[in-house]
Structures are given as structure tokens and as C-alpha cells.
Amino acid sequence: xIQAVLFDLDQTLLDRTSSLEKFLEWQINTLTLVPLSQQxxxxxxxxxxDANGTVWKDKVYAQLIQEFQISKITVQALLTSYIEDFNKxxxxxxxxxxxxxxxxxxxxxxxxxxxxxxxxxxxxxxALGVDTLFSSIxxxxxxGLRKPDxxxxxxxxxxxxxxxxxxxxxxxxxxxxxxxxxxxxxxAILFDPEQKVISTQADHRVKSFKDILxxxxxx
Numbered sequence: 001x002i003q004a005v006l007f008d009l010d011q012t013l014l015d016r017t018s019s020l021e022k023f024l025e026w027q028i029n030t031l032t033l034v035p036l037s038q039q040x041x042x043x044x045x046x047x048x049x050d051a052n053g054t055v056w057k058d059k060v061y062a063q064l065i066q067e068f069q070i071s072k073i074t075v076q077a078l079l080t081s082y083i084e085d086f087n088k089x090x091x092x093x094x095x096x097x098x099x100x101x102x103x104x105x106x107x108x109x110x111x112x113x114x115x116x117x118x119x120x121x122x123x124x125x126x127a128l129g130v131d132t133l134f135s136s137i138x139x140x141x142x143x144g145l146r147k148p149d150x151x152x153x154x155x156x157x158x159x160x161x162x163x164x165x166x167x168x169x170x171x172x173x174x175x176x177x178x179x180x181x182x183x184x185x186x187x188a189i190l191f192d193p194e195q196k197v198i199s200t201q202a203d204h205r206v207k208s209f210k211d212i213l214x215x216x217x218x219x
Contacts, residue, residue, distance in 0.1 A: 002187065002216060004160050005103055006136075008147075008171035009114035009125055010053050012191050015093045019124075020047065023089040027081055034068050042068060053116070057082050083120055090127040093193070095209040097130060104133050106218045111136035111156045113169070115176065118142035136160050148180025157184070168203075170212065178202045189215065 010016040024043045028034060034042050045067065049060045061078040064070070103110060110133050114121050118141040125131055136159040138152060145152035157164050164185035171177025172191045178201050181188045189212060190202035197205070204215050213219075 002108070002166060002168050004109040004111055004135075004162050004167045005212070005216070006111035006113055006153075006156055006167055006169045006181075006186075008169075008173070008177050008191075009112060009116070009121060011172040012170060012177075013092055013096055013112075013128060013130070014124060015091050016053060017047070019086070019090045020050070022091070023082075023086050026089065027078075027085070031073060031078075031081070033070055033073070038068065056117075086120075087123040087127040090124050092128045092130070093209055096128070099209045099212055100130050100133050102213055102218055103216070106216070108216070109136075109160050109162070110134045111138070111160055111167070113138045113147060113152055113156050115140040115146050147176045148183065150180065150184045153181055153184045153186060168216075174200050174202070 007013050021043060024046055025039070028039050028042060042064065046060060046064060049055060049063055050057070058075055058079050061075045065075060100110060112125060112134055114125070116139055118139045121139040122137070125137065131137065136156050138156055138159070140146040140152065143152065143155060145155065147153070153164065153169070157167060160167070168187040168189060169177060169181035170189045170191055171181070174190060174197055178188045178190055182201055188202045190197060190200050190205040192205050193207050195207060206212060206215070
């Protein structure tokens with residue numbers, strides 16, 4: 001019987017793409033990085049180089065400075081701005097708040113397992129305003145483990161005082177989230193709003209957060 005629902009952060013709870021676009025628009029205008037005519041090119045190039053958060057931003061900004069011939073600001077200044085200000089633009093996917101609230105009211109425990117830097121990821125998560133609902137919050141750098149390593153999923157189970165088979169994990173990445181969770185015996189839900197994944201090992205695939213309630217038979 002499922003007693004806990006665990007979540008990935010980026011592109012699962014956090015609409016990272018929308019958040020990143022909002023942040024970059026602000027950063028470009030605040031620091032006057034490129035002319036208005038080049039803003040969208042800069043944003044799209046950043047998103048490409050960022051590779052869904054897998055490339056740290058010092059490398060991304062160094063490449064952008066070279067490509068857009070930016071001379072009046074350093075990589076470190078841009079990186080500092082990213083670290084300190086990104087959380088101000090973090091937005092959740094539609095219905096995240098209401099679904100999490102319903103899960104808690106239905107007596108499910110909640111957990112977070114996110115690959116990323118600490119305390120950067122914790123601040124992004126807190127910006128969504130749902131962190132107080134969670135009984136376990138794990139960021140990879142803080143614990144020295146990364147998904148899909150089974151040990152990070154097992155750590156979450158210990159914190160929740162549950163067996164893996166009593167937990168279901170929700171994430172957007174088939175290998176990192178789904179395969180990782182399944183490797184320890186968790187159930188798994190692939191969050192795939194654009195239906196991009198053709199094949200998956202997930203037990204379920206959802207387009208909307210509200211679909212999670214149906215899977216767990218919450219009316």
C-alpha cells in the first residue's frame with residue numbers, strides 16, 4: 001500500500017523552463033547584456049547550453065560571453081546573479097499546490113529527491129511555497145549522492161521510515177528518476193506533459209499533475 005509520494009524538482013514540481021526564461025529576461029534587462037534584438041537568441045542559446053540544468057552555469061556564461069561578445073561583465077558576476085536571483089522567478093507547474101495539499105489531507109507523506117547544488121536547489125524549492133508539506137527533502141550535493149544511485153532513494157525511505165514498495169516516485173527523467181526509483185522497488189510515475197517519451201519503465205505516465213490523484217484513487 002502506497003504511503004508516500006516522492007518528487008523530483010526540476011521539470012516536475014518546478015517548471016524550470018518557464019522559470020529560467022523569466023529569470024533570463026530580467027537578467028538581460030537589468031544588466032543590459034545584449035540589445036533587444038538579440039534577447040530571444042540569448043535566451044534560447046542559454047537553454048541549449050544549459051542542457052536541462054546538467055551543465056553548470058559558469059560554463060554556460062563563459063560560452064555566451066564569447067558568442068555574444070559581452071565585455072563589460074564577468075562570468076563570475078553573471079553566475080553570482082544566477083545563484084542569488086534565480087529563486088525569485090521560480091514557478092510551479094499547474095495544480096502542484098492543490099495536488100500536494102490533497103495528498104497531505106489524504107495522509108500521504110511527501111518527499112523530494114533532487115539532483116543539484118546546495119543550497120541553490122533548496123532555495124528554489126522553498127520559493128514554490130510547498131516545502132513545509134514535505135517530511136523528507138534531499139538535494140544530491142548535500143548528501144553526496146546523485147540519482148539514479150539507489151542509495152539516494154534508500155536514504156529517502158529511511159527518512160520517511162517506510163519501505164521502498166510503500167513509496168511512489170514522480171519524475172520527468174526516465175533514466176535518472178524512473179529507473180533509479182524502480183531499482184530499489186519503488187513504484188514510479190513519469191511526468192511527461194508534452195508526451196515526449198516513447199517508451200518507459202514507469203508504472204504510469206501522466207500529462208497533468210491532477211492525474212496523480214486518480215492513480216492514487218484520491219477523489
